[in-house]
Amino acid sequence: MTTSKIFNKWDQTHSELWSHQPIRLEHEMHKSPAFSMDDLAKLIKGYPREHYSLVQTGARGSSKLWREGDIGNLSGREVIDAISRGGLWLNMRDVGAVDSRYRKLVDKMFEEIVAKVPGFQMPKGHQESILISSPDAQVYYHADLPGQSLVQIAGRKRVYVYPNTAPFITPQHLEDIALFNVEVDLPYKEWYDDHAKVLDIGPGQMLGWQMNAPHRVENLDTFSVSMTISYTNEEIRRNEIVNLANGMLRHRFGYTPKTRNLRGPSFFAKAVMQKLLRDGKWVKRERSVRRPIDFRLDAAQPGKIVDLPKAA
Numbered sequence: 001m002t003t004s005k006i007f008n009k010w011d012q013t014h015s016e017l018w019s020h021q022p023i024r025l026e027h028e029m030h031k032s033p034a035f036s037m038d039d040l041a042k043l044i045k046g047y048p049r050e051h052y053s054l055v056q057t058g059a060r061g062s063s064k065l066w067r068e069g070d071i072g073n074l075s076g077r078e079v080i081d082a083i084s085r086g087g088l089w090l091n092m093r094d095v096g097a098v099d100s101r102y103r104k105l106v107d108k109m110f111e112e113i114v115a116k117v118p119g120f121q122m123p124k125g126h127q128e129s130i131l132i133s134s135p136d137a138q139v140y141y142h143a144d145l146p147g148q149s150l151v152q153i154a155g156r157k158r159v160y161v162y163p164n165t166a167p168f169i170t171p172q173h174l175e176d177i178a179l180f181n182v183e184v185d186l187p188y189k190e191w192y193d194d195h196a197k198v199l200d201i202g203p204g205q206m207l208g209w210q211m212n213a214p215h216r217v218e219n220l221d222t223f224s225v226s227m228t229i230s231y232t233n234e235e236i237r238r239n240e241i242v243n244l245a246n247g248m249l250r251h252r253f254g255y256t257p258k259t260r261n262l263r264g265p266s267f268f269a270k271a272v273m274q275k276l277l278r279d280g281k282w283v284k285r286e287r288s289v290r291r292p293i294d295f296r297l298d299a300a301q302p303g304k305i306v307d308l309p310k311a312a
């Protein structure tokens with residue numbers, strides 16, 4: 001790894017905006033050898049099955065489609081080629097745990113941000129993933145509970161970031177995400193776009209935004225490689241506890257939560273309750289509806305997929 005900086009063009013406005021507003025920054029991570037096509041191809045070929053999702057999505061403007069698949073016996077290059085032909089994205093989750101080069105890059109990124117943004121604490125944890133997607137791919141309107149950054153490595157994307165307030169997202173939506181992991185089922189209306197900040201990013205650019213801000217992403221007709229980063233700190237952790245506990249109160253006990261306090265007696269009671277219930281049978285059952293793997297890529301016909309028989 002080089003010792004060069006990740007942010008060469010950071011200015012005072014970035015320090016003031018970071019984690020409060022949607023913000024576009026210039027970075028140097030796309031120059032790392034870890035993001036060369038050769039290294040990405042190797043990474044794909046050996047990627048642990050339980051850590052990746054290959055998803056077929058609808059083209060822009062078509063109705064929602066979401067099927068999960070397997071890379072089959074394709075080489076990393078062939079997978080990249082299949083994705084470049086359209087209709088697919090590959091998410092290699094928690095890549096920092098699989099290859100420490102990516103984790104070190106993100107560690108360095110946060111060290112620089114902590115040094116530049118007063119009050120921003122070094123995240124207690126971060127998880128990075130590499131998302132490789134087709135020229136026509138999109139990510140539907142959703143929100144995430146942890147802090148989020150989107151680092152563009154290759155290709156161009158248009159990102160719509162919406163306010164993290166009602167009607168775009170409500171406390172009940174946050175509770176449902178915490179409880180059921182249903183980020184992509186957030187209700188979306190086209191007129192929301194009038195209230196979005198629209199940011200285009202290309203190689204060497206990245207985005208951050210305020211906690212829980214809903215967003216959606218469209219590729220700008222280019223094959224795209226991005227790194228997504230989610231992170232938690234003390235404030236984010238306390239919010240997650242409140243979201244989960246309030247969701248339990250509402251869904252399990254039929255009680256409408258009255259506060260979102262992050263400190264004091266109500267917070268303490270919620271922290272205890274969600275810890276007791278979090279790993280219990282009820283939450284596990286609510287979360288147990290997983291999407292099946294129902295296609296694989298076809299080595300004989302580049303760009304084609306093969307439907308797998310439905311599991312009984």
Ligand SMILES: [Fe+2]
Pocket residue numbers: 142143144148215
């Ligand atoms: Fe997201």
